[in-house]
Structure formats: C-alpha cells, structure tokens
Amino acid sequence: xxxxxxxxxxxxxxxxxxxxxxxxxxxxxxxxxxxxxxxxxxxxxxxxxxxxxxxxxxxxxxxxxxxxxxxxxxxxxxxxxxxxxxxxxxxxxxxxxxxxxxxxxxxxxxxxxxxxxxxxxxxxxxxxxxxxxxxxxxxxxxxxxxxxxxxxxxxxxxxxxxxxxxxxxxxxxxxxxxxxxxxxxxxxxxxxxxxxxxxxxxxxxxxxxxxxxxxxxxxxxxxxxxxxxxxxxxxxxxxxxxxxxxxxxxxxxxxxxxxxxxxxxxxxxxxxxxxxxxxxxxx
Amino acid sequence: xxxxxxxxxxxxxxxxxxxxxxxxxxxxxxxxxxxxxxxxxxxxxxxxxxxxxxxxxxxxxxxxxxxxxxxxxxxxxxxxxxxxxxxxxxxxxxxxxxxxxxxxxxxxxxxxxxxxxxxxxxxxxxxxxxxxxxxxxxxxxxxxxxxxxxxxxxxxxxxxxxxxxxxxxxxxxxxxxxxxxxxxxxxxxxxxxxxxxxxxxxxxxxxxxxxxxxxxxxxxxxxxxxxxxxxxxxxxxxxxxxxxxxxxxxxxxxxxxxxxxxxxxxxxxxxxxxxxxxxxxxxxxxxxxxxxxxxxxxxxxxxxxxxxxxxxxxxxxxxxxxxxxxxxxxxxxxxxxxxxxxxxxxxxxxxxxxxxxxxxxxxxxxxxxxxxxxxxxxxxxxxxxxxxxxxxxxxxxxxxxxxxxxxxxxxxxxxxxxxxxxxxxxxxxxxxxxxxxxxxxxxxxxxxxxxxxxxxxxxxxxxxxxxxxxxxxxxxxxxxxxxxxxxxxxxxxxxxxxxxxxxxxxxxxxxxxxxxxxxxxxxxxxxxxxxxxxxxxxxxxxxxxxxxxxxxxxxxxxxxxxxxxxxxxxxx
Numbered sequence: 059x060x061x062x063x064x065x066x067x068x069x070x071x072x073x074x075x076x077x078x079x080x081x082x083x084x085x086x087x088x089x090x091x092x093x094x095x096x097x098x099x100x101x102x103x104x105x106x107x108x109x110x111x112x113x114x115x116x117x118x119x120x121x122x123x124x125x126x127x128x129x130x131x132x133x134x135x136x137x138x139x140x141x142x143x144x145x146x147x148x149x150x151x152x153x154x155x156x157x158x159x160x161x162x163x164x165x166x167x168x169x170x171x172x173x174x175x176x177x178x179x180x181x182x183x184x185x186x187x188x189x190x191x192x193x194x195x196x197x198x199x200x201x202x203x204x205x206x207x208x209x210x211x212x213x214x215x216x217x218x219x220x221x222x223x224x225x226x227x228x229x230x231x232x233x234x235x236x237x238x239x240x241x242x243x244x245x246x247x248x249x250x251x252x253x254x255x256x257x258x259x260x261x262x263x264x265x266x267x268x269x270x271x272x273x274x275x276x277x278x279x280x281x282x283x284x285x286x287x288x289x290x291x292x293x294x295x296x297x298x299x300x301x302x303x304x305x306x307x308x309x310x311x312x313x314x315x316x317x318x319x320x321x322x323x324x325x326x327x328x329x330x331x332x333x334x335x336x337x338x339x340x341x
Numbered sequence: 342x343x344x345x346x347x348x349x350x351x352x353x354x355x356x357x358x359x360x361x362x363x364x365x366x367x368x369x370x371x372x373x374x375x376x377x378x379x380x381x382x383x384x385x386x387x388x389x390x391x392x393x394x395x396x397x398x399x400x401x402x403x404x405x406x407x408x409x410x411x412x413x414x415x416x417x418x419x420x421x422x423x424x425x426x427x428x429x430x431x432x433x434x435x436x437x438x439x440x441x442x443x444x445x446x447x448x449x450x451x452x453x454x455x456x457x458x459x460x461x462x463x464x465x466x467x468x469x470x471x472x473x474x475x476x477x478x479x480x481x482x483x484x485x486x487x488x489x490x491x492x493x494x495x496x497x498x499x500x501x502x503x504x505x506x507x508x509x510x511x512x513x514x515x516x517x518x519x520x521x522x523x524x525x526x527x528x529x530x531x532x533x534x535x536x537x538x539x540x541x542x543x544x545x546x547x548x549x550x551x552x553x554x555x556x557x558x559x560x561x562x563x564x565x566x567x568x569x570x571x572x573x574x575x576x577x578x579x580x581x582x583x584x585x586x587x588x589x590x591x592x593x594x595x596x597x598x599x600x601x602x603x604x605x606x607x608x609x610x611x612x613x614x615x616x617x618x619x620x621x622x623x624x625x626x627x628x629x630x631x632x633x634x635x636x637x638x639x640x641x642x643x644x645x646x647x648x649x650x651x652x653x654x655x656x657x658x659x660x661x662x663x664x665x666x667x668x669x670x671x672x673x674x675x676x677x678x679x680x681x682x683x684x685x686x687x688x689x690x691x692x693x694x695x696x697x698x699x700x701x702x703x704x705x706x707x708x709x710x711x712x713x714x715x716x717x718x719x720x721x722x723x724x725x726x727x728x729x730x731x732x733x734x735x736x737x738x739x740x741x742x743x744x745x746x747x748x749x750x751x752x753x754x755x756x757x758x759x760x761x762x763x764x765x766x767x768x769x770x771x772x773x774x775x776x777x778x779x780x781x782x783x784x785x786x787x788x789x790x791x792x793x794x795x796x797x798x799x800x801x802x803x804x805x806x807x808x809x810x811x812x813x814x815x816x817x818x819x820x821x822x823x824x825x826x827x828x829x830x831x832x833x834x835x836x837x838x839x840x841x842x843x844x845x846x847x848x849x850x851x852x853x854x855x856x857x858x859x860x861x862x863x864x865x866x867x868x869x870x871x872x873x874x875x876x877x878x879x880x881x882x883x884x885x886x887x888x889x890x891x892x893x894x895x896x897x898x899x900x901x902x903x904x905x906x907x908x909x910x911x912x913x
Contacts, residue, residue, distance in 0.1 A: 101797040102731070113727045120728060124718040131685060131714055138692040139707060142630070143699065149887060150695050154633040155894035163686040164639075167679045175672050178725040182667055185727045220808070242500040243596065245661070245734050249799030252731040256662045258597060259499060260590035263663040276809065280734035280801040282493045284505060285418050288804035 097122060102252070106275060106296065108268040109185045110252035116181040117252075120174065127170075185253070188266050191232035193302075195225060199237070199244035199257035199279065202286035213309040222276075222291035228302035229272050237263040245280030248294050254280055269296040377462035380865065382469050383447030384764060387757075389473060390440035394750075395831060396480070397431035400424050402828055405821040411811040421805035422491035423510070427480070429494030430514065433614070434521055435476045437749060441617030442563065443468065443528045445756050446556045448764055450532065452858035453553045455541025455876070457868035460534035464527050471524035479517025482510030490514035493803060495607070496577070498588035498599035503581040515578050522571045525613075529563030532556050541857070543876030547641070550856040550879055551634055554641050555620030558648045559613050565652060566609035573602035597662055604655035612651045615745070616644060618752035619684060622706045625759050626688050628854045629703035630695030633892040636687040637879060643680035643687070650677045660729040667726040674724035681717055685710070700852070701774030705755030708782040709748045715786075716744030719793065737796025740789045747785040747827070754781065754834065762847030766863045770845070773837040780830035788823025791816035855880030 100121035104114050142150075198205040203218030206225040217223030227233045237246055239257035247254035250273075255263050279290035297305065366372060376382065404424055407413040416424060447465065451458055459465045482489030487508025492501045496514070499505060536549070536557045549557075577599065579585040586592020588599045627634045634640060650673055656665035657674040688710060697703065719741040722728045732738060754777070762768045795816045800807065807813050850859040860882045861870050874885040878892060 101794055103797075109727075113731050116725065116727055117722075117731065120722050120725065124721065128714060128718050131689070132711065134689050135692075135707070135710060138689055138695075139697050139699075142692060142695050142697050144696040146696075148696060149631055149890050152633055152890050152892045153694065153895070153897075154635060154637060154892040156636075156690070157895060159690070159895075160636050160639050160683070160686075164679065164683055167682045168676075171672075171675045171678055174721070174725065175668075175675055178671055178675075178727065179668060181727045182671075182725075185730060186667070222809075242505055243497055245801070247734070247799070247801065254661050254730055254733050258662060258664075260596065261664060265663070276799070278799070278801055282422070282497070282500065282803045284500060285422070287422075288418060288806050289808075291809060 100125075103250070105252040106250040106269050106271040106273065107253070108270055109181075110250065111270075112181045112184050113252040116177055119177055123170065123174065186265065188234070188264055189232055191234050191266065193228060193231055194234040194236065195227065196236045196238070197225065197246060197257070198240060199246065199283075199290075200240040201242065201284050202279070202290040204290075204292045206292075208306060211306050211309060213306050217292070219286050219289040220291055222293050224274070224293040224295050225277075226295045226297060226302060226305050227267065227269060228299040229269050229296050231268070231299060233267045233269070235263075235265055235267060237265070242283045243281050244283050244290065246277070247280040248275050248277040250275040251294075256281060272296045272298065377458070377466045378867065379447050379451050379459045379462065379465060380764070382465050383444055383449075385469055386439055386447055386472065387444035387764075389476065390436050390444055393431050393435040393476060394440070397428050397436055398828055398831055400428035400431065401824060404428060405817075405824040407805060408807075408817045409814075409821055411807045411814055413806060416805070418805050419488065419491060422493075422803070423483070423489045425803055426490050426493050426514075427482070430479060430490070430518075432746065433494060433610070434518060435472075435479065437614045437746060437753075438525060438610070439472055439521070440753055441621075441749075442525070442532070442556065442559050442613060443472065445621065445753075445760060446532060446559075446617060447528075449760055449858055450553050450556050451535060451539065452763075452861065452865055452869050453550050453856050454536060454539065454544050455857050455870060455873050456535060456539035457870075459531045460539055461527075461531050465531050468524045468527040468531070471520045471527070475517040475520030475522075475524060477517075478513050478520060481517075482508075482513040485509040485513065495603055496599075497603075498577065498580070498596045499590070501577060501581075501599075502589060512578070512581065515574050515581075519571060519574055522567050522574070525563050526567045526571070529560040529567065532560035533564065536560070541873055541876060543881075544857075547638065548876055548879045548881075550620075551623040551637070551640055551644075552617075552620035552856075555616040555623075555644055558644050559616045562609045562613050562616075562648050562651065566606045566613065569602055570606035570610075573599065573606070576602075597659070597664055600659050600662065601655070604658045605652075607658065608655045609648075609651045611745075612647055615749060616647070618709070618749040618756070619644070621756035621759070622709050622752045623684075623688065623691075624854075624856065625702050625706040625755050626691050626710075628759070628852050629698045629700055629706070630692045631698070631853065632691055632695040633855070633880060633883075634687065635690030635693070636683070639683055640687050643683040646680040647677060650680070654724075657724055657729070660726045661733045671724055671726055675721065677724075678717070678721050685714065685717075700758070701769070701771050701778055702755045702759035702852075704775060704778040705751050705758060705781075708778060708785075709752040709755065712744055712751060712782070712785055713748035715789070716741060716748055719744065732796055734802050735796035736792045736800045736802065739802050740792030740796060743792065744785075744789045747781075747789065751778075751781060751785070754778075757834075759852070760858075762851050763858055763863050763865070766847055767841060767843055768845040768847045768851060769837050770841045773833055773840060777830045777833040777837065780826050780833060784823045784826025784830060786823070788820050788827060791819040791823075795820070850882065850886075853883075853886070855883035857881050860885065 097118045100118060102114050102117045104111050194209050196207045196209060203216065203221070204223050206215045206223060207213065215223045215225065237255055237257045239259045241259060243259070244257040245254055246257055251267060255265060257263065273296055275294045275296070277292040277294055279287060283290065367375060373381065373385065403416065404421070407415045407421060447459065485508060487510055489510040490496070490506070492506050492511065501511065536553060540549070576585070576587045580588050586594040588594050588596050590596065623634055623640065654670055654674045654677065656670040659665050660667060722732065723738065723741060758769055758774055795813055798813065800810065800813050847863050849862055857876070860874055874881045878884055884891070
C-alpha cells in the first residue's frame with residue numbers, strides 16, 4: 059500500500075471555514091443522537107411489541123432526516139423565489155452548469171441513502187427474525203373474519219366482521235404466528251404492533267410477535283377483500299403467561315366444536331352482525 | 342449568414358406536391374373523426390383526459406362525503422368499493438397517463454423537435470380512438486347489473502377471479518384496460534420513432550428540450566412495461582372465463598404472480614405518469630426564471646437513472662406479502678431518491694439568481710415542487726420494509742401517493758397555462774388562474790396532511806365505514822374540506838376557459854420562452870413550421886431572440902455579444 063507523504067498544502071481559509079462549519083453541524087447532531095428520548099415521535103407510537111419499538115425508532119430516524127432535508131429544501135425554494143423574484147426586464151446571467159455543486163448533491167444523497175439502508179437492514183433483521191418458541195398460533199383469515207387456533211391445544215377462536223374475535227397471547231414471550239387465508243388476500247394488521255403482513259391463499263406466512271405490554275389491541279384487515287372489508291375486525295389480547303395458560307386450559311373439545319358451529323352458522327347477511335363474540339373462551 | 346431555414350420540411354411527409362396552406366379537408370365533426378394531425382389528436386386527448394379528471398374527481402368527492410361520518414350511509418359498501426376502484430382506475434389509466442404522454446406530448450413533442458407531425462400519424466389516430474373506446478368501455482361497467490369493477494384499481498387475484506367478482510363490470514374493466522393499454526403502447530412506439538427519426542437539422546439528442554427527453558424515456562418505459570400488463574390482463578381474463586388457473590391456488594396457480602406482473606408494470610407506470618410532468622415543470626421553471634435549465638445534462642442522466650431503477654423496484658409494493666427479497670428491493674427503491682433529489686436541486690438551481698416571474702404556470706410549477714417534495718420524502722419511508730410493514734395499506738400510503746399525484750396535477754395545470762396559448766392562440770385569465778392555484782395548492786395540503794396522520798393512527802385504505810374508531814372523523818373531515826377545495830379549483834379552471842375564450846390573443850411567444858415550439862405561430866400551421874432557426878443548443882428560440890445571452894458553465898465569462906448564437910453548446 060502506497061501512502062502519500064506529501065506535506066499538507068497549508069490550511070486555506072476555505073478548509074478552516076469548513077472545519078468550523080463541521081463543528082457547528084456535528085455538535086447538535088451528536089447531541090441529538092445521544093439524547094435519543096428527546097427526538098419527537100413524528101406521529102408514530104412506541105407500540106406494544108419488541109419490534110414495534112425498533113420500528114418506531116427507525117421511524118424517528120427517517121423522520122428526523124426527512125424533516126432536516128425537507129426543511130432545508132423548502133428554505134432553498136423560499137429563498138430562491140423571494141430573493142430572485144422578477145424585478146424588471148433584466149436578463150440574468152445564463153449559468154447552466156456548476157459541476158462541483160452538481161457532484162455534491164449527487165454524492166451526499168447517495169451517502170444518506172446508504173445510511174438509511176443500513177438502519178433499515180438492522181431493524182428489518184429484528185422484525186423478520188423468527189426464533190424457535192413454544193407458543194404457536196395459527197391465524198386463518200377468511201371473508202370476512204378470523205380464526206385463531208392454538209396447535210397442540212383445543213383452543214379455537216372464530217368470529218366474523220364486528221364480532222371481532224380475540225387472539226389471546228402471552229406477554230414477554232416469543233409467539234410464532236402461522237398466517238394463512240382460505241379465500242382472497244387479507245391483511246393482518248395491529249396498530250399497536252406497528253406491523254402488518256398479508257394473509258395469502260396457498261402460502262403460510264410465518265413471523266414472530268413478542269409483546270412487552272399487556273392489554274387489548276384493535277386489529278383490522280387492511281387488504282381489500284370484498285364486500286365487508288371495512289368491518290373485518292379482530293382484537294389481540296395480551297395477558298400474563300399464567301393467565302394465558304389458564305385461558306388455554308379452559309377450552310375442551312366440546313366448547314371448541316360449539317364455537318366453530320356457532321360461527322359457521324352465523325351468516326354475514328346484514329351490515330353489522332350481532333355483537334356477541336363467537337368464542338366461548340373462559341376469560 | 343442565414344439563421345433561418347425557409348420551408349425546411351416541405352416535402353418528406355407529403356408526396357402530393359401541394360402547399361401546406363392548401364389543406365381543404367373536411368371541417369367540423371368529420372375533421373375531428375378523420376384527422377391525423379398530431380395537434381388535433383393531442384387536443385382531443387387533452388380534453389378527453391380532463392373530462393376523465395372531472396369524472397374521477399366526482400367519484401373522489403362522493404368518497405370523501407361518505408367518510409364524513411363513521412357510519413356513512415351515502416353509498417352502500419359495494420357501491421363504495423366500485424367508487425374507489427373506478428376513482429383510482431379513471432385517474433391513473435384514463436387521466437394522468439393519457440393527459441401527459443398522449444395529450445400534451447402529442448401536441449408539443451413534434452413542435453419542440455421541429456417535426457411536421459408524429460412519425461405514424463394514422464397509428465396516432467388509432468391510439469386516440471382506442472383510448473376513447475377503452476375509457477367508455479371501462480366506465481360502462483356502472484350500467485351493468487352488478488355495477489362497475491370493485492376489486493380496487495390493482496385488481497389483486499384471487500379477489501378479481503370469477504367467483505369473487507362475477508360481474509360484467511369487472512370484464513369491462515379488463516377490456517377497457519386492454520384497449521387503453523394498446524393505445525399507450527402505440528403512443529410509446531410513436532413517441533420513440535418521432536424523437537429518434539424526425540428531429541430537425543441541428544437538433545441533436547443533447548439539444549432536445551428536457552420535456553422531449555422525458556417523453557422519450559417515458560416512451561421507452563411504456564414499451565417495456567405495458568406489454569407485461571397486457572399479458573397479465575389476458576391471463577386474468579382467461580382465468581375468469583376459459584378455465585385456466587394461472588392465479589388460482591386450486592388449479593396449482595400462484596395468486597402472488599398477479600402482483601408481480603401488475604407491479605412490474607405498475608412501478609414503471611408511476612414514472613410513466615411522473616416523467617412527463619417533470620418535463621413540463623422543468624420547461625416552466627426555466628422560462629419563468631429566464632435562465633437555461635440548470636444542470637441540463639445531469640437532468641437527463643437523472644431521468645435515465647430513474648427509468649432504469651424503476652424497472653427493479655416493483656416488489657416494494659409487496660413487502661408485506663412475505664415472499665419477496667426485502668433488502669434488494671429496499672435499496673433499489675431508496676436509490677431512486679438520488680436522481681429525484683438531483684432533479685429537485687436542478688430546479689432550484691434554475692431559479693437561483695434568475696428573474697422568477699410568478700405567472701400562473703410558474704406558481705403551479707412551484708406548487709408541484711413543494712407537493713412533490715412532501716410526496717417524495719414520504720416515499721422514502723415506504724422503501725424501508727419495517728416502515729412499510731408499519732404503514733402498508735393504511736392512509737399513510739394513500740396520503741403519500743396523493744401528494745405525488747396531486748403534485749402532478751399541479752404540474753399539469755401549469756403545463757396547460759404554459760402551453761395552452763401555443764395550442765389555442767389565446768392566453769388564459771391570470772387572475773382566475775392564480776385563484777385556481779391557491780385553491781389547488783392549499784386544498785392539496787389540507788387534503789393529504791390529515792391522511793398521513795390517519796394512517797399513523799391505523800386507518801386502513803378502502804374502508805367505507807369506521808364505527809369502531811369514531812376518533813378518525815375529525816381528520817377525515819379536514820381531508821374532505823381539502824378535497825372540496827380541490828374540486829373548486831377544477832371548477833375555476835373550467836370557468837377560466839369559458840371566461841377567456843378567444844379573448845386574450847397570445848402571439849407567438851408570450852413568455853419569452855426558449856424552445857422551438859415558441860418559434861412558430863400560435864396555433865402552429867398545419868405542418869408546424871414555415872421556417873426554423875439554427876439549432877445550436879437546447880433553446881434555439883432563445884438563442885435567436887437573445888443572441889448575446891448564451892448558456893454558461895461554472896467559470897465561464899459572461900462576454901456579451903462575443904459569440905454568435907449558433908455556438909452556445911458544443912455538439913456532443
């Protein structure tokens with residue numbers, strides 16, 4: 059490897075100015091990076107799972123970048139249109155090229171894009187990670203409802219539209235989801251999880267949810283699936299592992315069969331079907 | 342030295358020996374039906390597509406009215422599905438594309454490059470009639486028993502199969518799309534052939550105006566993308582009627598295949614829609630800053646890279662399917678931000694140290710710039726899979742692409758105010774135009790910004806009612822107010838056309854513009870030019886009118902009058 063041994067060509071005013079500028083820019087950026095909690099939410103929420111929080115931080119990072127870059131560009135536009143508004147019939151200097159400047163605004167965005175990509179990959183690897191776990195839930199979407207079954211147990215929850223069947227899952231545990239669809243494409247989406255995934259016919263989509271907070275969260279089909287798409291509701295109830303075990307144990311084969319028959323007999327004929335929940339889980 | 346070529350384009354298109362003034366063809370309706378004149382065809386395209394804009398806009402207003410309350414009952418659930426399907430279809434397939442790549446392009450591109458007409462005038466006429474027929478076919482779905490298509494403008498399989506969507510409306514949608522698809526392909530052929538073969542003497546590739554460049558790239562993208570959609574639609578039709586199982590699991594098919602095919606067309610389509618408007622805005626900003634396009638060649642390379650990248654990003658619409666390679670499509674999509682950023686900085690650079698004249702066209706272009714910036718920045722989020730999982734199929738996405746397409750509407754309106762005088766010979770009223778701009782610009786932001794928040798609060802797309810989440814009402818109402826303002830702005834445009842009808846004669850070059858179309862009369866004669874200036878840069882009209890003000894690179898000296906107009910930009 060050849061290392062240039064040329065002495066520095068003397069520090070010009072321009073490089074001195076640049077160094078000062080670098081200090082001015084770098085300090086607040088570093089401060090922002092250190093005080094992560096002071097970054098605004100930009101409209102998103104932390105959410106209730108481990109990965110919803112990484113997604114939230116990624117959101118903050120992207121938003122911060124967008125706010126800085128967008129603000130800078132808006133200021134440039136405003137400056138240009140106010141400072142250079144027409145004042146007479148003069149013909150301005152017909153400058154067309156400024157290669158160093160053009161290179162600058164090509165290279166800097168490339169660097170920013172790769173930064174965003176690295177951050178994306180880090181979070182993406184967390185979100186799509188699918189570790190081995192004991193708790194598995196089979197989620198089956200159909201027009202226009204959801205069926206949550208728990209393999210190895212007799213627990214099944216089924217419901218249509220505004221019955222909003224409830225998916226019960228334990229907190230602080232990796233929960234493996236097998237997502238399928240019996241007819242068209244549906245979207246499994248829970249706002250507090252900052253996450254969605256398609257339920258596809260013929261494909262089993264697998265992912266892991268790891269809730270860090272108990273509570274009941276609304277979910278809804280997000281992919282157009284026909285007439286009652288607007289009302290294809292469900293709920294996710296995150297409970298403590300012991301409550302979860304009790305809930306699972308409350309199911310016997312009899313209650314499962316009853317729940318299943320009740321759900322299938324209920325035809326979705328009116329806009330808003332009866333509000334009762336089809337699941338007979340011992341909550 | 343002569344710097345004007347007299348009658349340079351006399352013979353090639355006409356073997357019959359008569360002069361251009363002597364065209365005594367049919368007039369009135371018969372002329373319109375039989376014409377192969379690119380200007381009349383282009384005008385027909387423009388008027389038809391603006392009518393489509395109004396129709397699609399009316400659908401949008403009904404959608405917004407339905408969402409004004411959590412339990413809206415203005416339309417039924419199935420009618421709502423028809424409305425948003427046809428709103429999206431009309432706006433994307435029947436308005437935005439045809440308006441830009443067939444309407445204004447048809448009128449302007451041949452004149453900008455000094456050509457007498459498009460390369461294939463009869464094919465051009467066929468394109469228009471296919472487009473009109475296709476549009477009517479698609480809209481005819483409303484008059485069938487089952488109503489219009491209701492599976493969304495993306496028609497995802499298996500929702501679009503004959504079991505889930507049995508009606509004739511869906512078939513008419515497919516048929517209409519096939520017709521307009523062929524129309525687009527023929528227009529793409531015509532644009533490429535015209536630009537490659539019919540340029541005037543001296544008009545080298547790197548002397549073509551940015552609008553023409555963008556139309557060339559659009560034409561190439563059309564040729565690469567539209568046949569894929571056409572093939573996909575034919576397969577969809579076969580699945581529906583001839584018992585094939587290409588997209589159905591039952592027969593061993595793959596539903597996701599439709600998404601791959603659709604978006605392999607669909608994402609280039611985004612740029613097929615956008616590039617023409619980028620071109621319009623580039624021309625407008627340069628003319629109304631009285632400067633050349635800043636970074637002209639960089640602009641062209643940015644356009645080419647956008648087009649190249651756009652062919653490798655389709656699966657970013659499919660991140661949540663779980664069956665695509667996330668990092669590849671993520672980085673490809675993110676990279677599009679780079680050439681797009683170059684364009685934005687070039688536009689600002691064009692205004693920098695210029696003389697920015699706030700005509701209606703320029704205001705529209707500036708409105709485009711700001712709105713497109715918002716749409717572009719929010720698009721970067723969607724290129725990141727985790728953030729796409731978060732916002733996919735919510736109103737965040739709806740808001741994102743409405744920011745983008747409303748930016749295009751702003752740019753297109755700018756195009757109409759800018760080129761309208763060239764096409765008709767008359768200016769539009771500037772006072773009404775500015776009122777229209779403010780309604781359109783503010784309305785757009787009031788319309789989209791609440792939708793971003795709704796999306797973050799979890800409101801899914803394509804829902805007609807939201808009884809469980811009444812807290813979404815307020816933001817929806819704001820969005821509806823914005824939509825009403827946009828509707829009002831469209832009304833103002835119609836009023837403006839009526840008020841200004843043949844009132845303010847424009848003259849050949851009302852804006853002191855730069856490109857070749859402003860050298861001829863307004864409206865141009867039958868085969869566009871009686872004479873041509875020397876073409877020695879991408880702005881021959883400017884060189885002719887201001888020979889002492891040539892384009893300068895960084896470090897060049899502004900030596901007034903030292904150079905002849907012909908020597909501004911060296912031949913590439």
